[in-house]
Amino acid sequence: MKTIGKLAKELGINIETVRFYERKGLIVQPLKPDSGYRIYDNTHVNQLKFILKAKALGFTLDEIASLMSLSGSCADVESMGLQKLRLIRKKIADLQRLEQVIQDMTNSCKANQDPNSCPIINSLS
Amino acid sequence: MKTIGKLAKELGINIETVRFYERKGLIVQPLKPDSGYRIYDNTHVNQLKFILKAKALGFTLDEIASLMSLSGSCADVESMGLQKLRLIRKKIADLQRLEQVIQDMTNSCKANQDPNSCPIINSLS
């Protein structure tokens, strides 16, 4: 049983972030009506850890909300995982193309003997 | 000589985007004072093409502004290219780690025989 400040500190996140996730519907608001203070237990801690782990995997908050509501259906969860996998692979492919282009450009710079021109600028112009 | 609408159409961007780049200092505002309408020539077209190409390479608008102001110094431009290259490579490495993690997860789903549990949800919980 802990208040929001303890909870946030334990998870290494901001108090405002907890309230933000609450507004987003990712977690439910617990209330001890006497004081009006939110009182959390380990269930809430685990929920938030779930959210933080999923976030680290690149899921958006909306996707995390889906993941949590889907948690009974392994096939649906797997499908979200596969979709995320496709997105990640596309991003990797895009970045690898960029990597190649920019690497070629910087190599041209290294080989450049003319102090009055820059191959990168030239190829962009 | 063309007005902003023709320019934007030629480049496949929005009129508002041209004005936005102007506000950001990426391009200078040309004015024919009689009407108050902006009048552009091919110099402006080429400047904007430069911006669009650099953007496609993943440079931010601030970085593009630097690129344009640095265009005399090949070493400085090369340095920005190398910095961008490092960032791209870091992103690729991060994404590849994610790819591995999520792929392992979805593989576990495929192998899963228990209809009442999901390996992905379990590993997040």
Add this chain to the structure above:
DNA sequence: TTAAACTCCGTACATAGGTACGGAGTCAAC
């Protein structure tokens, strides 16, 4: 000549994921 199309400007809105503020109420420690 008049109607349609174009442009002006400043401002608000959008996304995603938060962060900051401020006045009021509550709790805990000394």
Add this chain to the structure above:
DNA sequence: GTTGACTCCGTACCTATGTACGGAGTTTAA
């Protein structure tokens, strides 16, 4: 029992990159 720390809530603000709106002025084409 008071002072300092904590929490409440709603709202505004932040980044980055634009997009949308709306009233007023301008240009163009029939």
